[in-house]
Amino acid sequence: MQSSLSTQIIALAGLSQAICLLQSLARHNKLEPELYQTTLASIANLNPESPLAVYGDDLNKISGGLQTIITQLEDSTKRDVEFTRYLVGVLALERKLNKNRANMAELGKQLAQLERQLQHFAVTDDTIVGRLADIYSDCISSLGSRIQVYGQPDVLKQTVVQQKVRALLLAAVRAAVLWRQAGGSRLNFIFQRRKLVAAAKHLLAQTTP
Template identity: 45%
Template sequence: MSHNLENQTLAFAGICQAAHLVQQVARQGSIDNKATLTATLNSILVTDAEQTADVYGGQDQLTLGYQTIVDQLSNKSARKNAELTRYLVGIVALERKLAKRQDLMAMLGERINQVKRQRHHFELLDDQILASLASIYSDIVSPIGPRIQVAGNPTYLQQTPVQHQIRALLLAGIRSAVLWRQLGGKRRHILFARKQLVARAQSALRK
């Protein structure tokens, strides 16, 4: 299996992991695994990694993402989730629109650099950082549409910290979608190369 497909699958696992965490926080109000949450959100700020896996702090930080690929794309899977698929499709569609807007991409880069500077004073999961990441998504990404409608428990969805986490995670999904496209990932691969994606994800889970 080619090294490029391995990296494409890794980046796609990043998209899947972000989408899965969006669903989890929308339904439960919190994320069970803080290390997974941290790796996913930190990927937004890693813009000069030498290797693809370094964006996430190593391949082992994407276990949830790889498992989501297997669950969502495997023909035999009984764990397919239409809501999760909708998030994945929405993230990829938004990134495609964003990629055509160099002005917005430049703004995105500048705003991310501002958050990097904030990180000198705050932890990644601090409310201040989450609010800053959420505002990048709200100000730059979401308006280009179509908007991703997140379903979940209304009690949690009305809470500002939960809203910030969801938007920050959607931004992380966009970041992985940018990486996936840069590595040659295309929407048709989700349909026509799903066997290869699943096989690669299963291989990564066995390591």
């Protein structure tokens, strides 16, 4: 994939949205159904016709992520430190995954098997969510540097919530892969901050209020 600022923003919006859903789940045990479905569906969309196709070919489905990018990068007084920790952690995990051929091969194998299951179940079905959680544990958690999830202890101790957390982290890693493929790196947050914000605003302006 050629380096593209537009693709970088779409990927970063998808990553941001996965993190925001994770925070809502961990803090309040709440998920917005349509955004949750779009985010999980992105995991199995490995050969999209376009970058936006990863997220249902609809900017409205990642508008929350676009707004989060703007808030996080433009106004330091509104920056969510916990969000930043998740973002840094996911990008670090993706870098480790990219360097580990065995885990990458296993991830591809398991996602191919997932495609067959999705012919019979919705991506938000408990069966699929449990499978996504297993894939994350098998292919990502084993790399080390596990991400600490913050939230309500009585919520996070629930098995179904733990599975959803891992599924959302897998979706975040998937977005991080797209980010890297489009030329994204840690240096972009330092040297291209204004360009990222401007691009996010440009795409957000195309969404439906």
